[in-house]
Amino acid sequence: MTRRANGKRYLGNTNTKEVHDLDNEQPQCQISKIIVAGHDVYFDAHAQAKAAGYDNGHWCLGNSTR
Numbered sequence: 001m002t003r004r005a006n007g008k009r010y011l012g013n014t015n016t017k018e019v020h021d022l023d024n025e026q027p028q029c030q031i032s033k034i035i036v037a038g039h040d041v042y043f044d045a046h047a048q049a050k051a052a053g054y055d056n057g058h059w060c061l062g063n064s065t066r
């Protein structure tokens with residue numbers, strides 16, 4: 001079961017500037033809340049999210065730089 005949107009693996013939260021890996025989604029990510037709030041943006045590649053200034057989600061990606 002995957003939540004990928006339009007085949008894109010990474011979901012960025014425009015409010016917190018964190019990126020989540022939808023293939024490793026954890027309950028703590030609260031992806032549903034991000035989408036309901038309209039804060040979701042999608043990336044094909046992790047590098048794209050990093051280039052856009054997004055930090056790693058703590059639960060699904062780890063190695064947060066904050």
Ligand SMILES: [Zn+2]
Nearest residue numbers: 020029057060
């Ligand atoms: Zn996450």
